[in-house]
Amino acid sequence: MSHEARNLQWLLQNFVEEVHGVRSVAVVSSDGLLLLTSQTDQDPALARAPSGDRADLAAVVSGLASLTVGAAKLMDGGRVRQTTVAMADGALFVMSIRDGSLLGVHATADCDMSVIAYHMALFVGRAGHVLTPALRSELRQAMESAR
Template identity: 65%
Template sequence: MTSPTWTSSAGATGGRGGEDLRWLLSRLVAEVPGMLSVAVVSADGLLLLSSEPEDGVPRHRTLGPMGAAADLATVVSGLGSLTSGAATLMDGGGVRQTLVAMHTGNLLVMSISDGSLLGAWTTPEADMSTVTYHMALFVGRAGHLLTPELRAELRQTDGRRQR
């Protein structure tokens, strides 16, 4: 099985943290059966890292959010906000994870740290306990890498790319 091409919404970052996150993301999708696409989204809804190639053309999946990583990031951010609001209304505490099961796939969103989210799109046949387990491992390993400095660097580099 070949590893998918991984990019940051910001391109290459100068720090080691971005490279470590990309490496962890590539292992996540390459090693978890049924996992098709992954996005790391900041607390304010910006895509930080994704499994989409830079040109936005999916090469490793045939199903999923239409277009590109930005679509997955938008859905992950919106779902995270919605479930957080629901938890507040119900006095349920912080949301750890959210699962949406659909006919054509599953969307799993997990909290990483200080509001950052990890979202994964899977095939409908994916074993969600395995997906959840591996996502939790990623969150445990990646949480300390998503420092304010790395998030700022990813956002700043992304702004330069869009000009």
Template identity: 65%
Template sequence: MDTAGVTALGLSDEARSLHWLLTDLVEEVPGVLSVAVVSSDGLLLLSSSPERTAPAGPAGAPQPCGARGTEGPRGSTADLATIVAGLGSLTTGAAALMDGGVVKQTMVAMDGGGLFVMTISDGSLLGVHTAPDCDMSIVAYQMALFVGRAGHVLTPELRRELRQSVEAVG
């Protein structure tokens, strides 16, 4: 991997930028409990769980996501990532059977919360678990902003870097 742009924390500027975008999504959108970005082959790339993100850096450096201390399904971002990957696969298969084209977004409304899954341009998925009282339109809008910003930088090299950082922490 080209090391140009790699920071003192061992992450490239692009990886740190995606961590910042994810942190912003979690902290700025009311009702968001947890977030996971999953690669097209189902591997966790980014999450809102502190134990699954970049290490805390010096003042001014991106801090781990999930500052609220809220937890996703069963408290595990790995569980959320598995659910997001499975739901993505299921809806892609359904769309193929129905000649529906590419799945852009999936929403599951439950008594105890919501699950939103949005496709990122490279086939990766953004999954968001929410509280039941969240404003779904705000969540969907903010997810679309994240996808728009992340989609053009999520290169194979960056996905590899993010996956390696998750494995190093996990």
């Protein structure tokens, strides 16, 4: 992997390790393909989860983003910046990255939503200018070869 790809993976892993309540994180391309993923090692339930769960997160993130973009168009709401879904046993956050890609975060129910949103914004700010078409292509190929 290139230096930029390794740095992006490092940023994603730091996000998971440093932000309380984060279970897993995915960067998804604008066409719904998983580019990067990371998950915590501290959750025993996730340690037993099949690797397909990462692809599931990417699919949910892509679908939710598509739904909210459609809703925003219908309501003349402008560009969707962030979507938050609070559930009884967890939370899901989706934030747009400048190039059309998405950052999705699956978190525990006891997470501090404002802290997660803040760290997502930091990641998006750092990743937005780096996520070029060439890097997206490299990340896609790396995800495909890892399967």
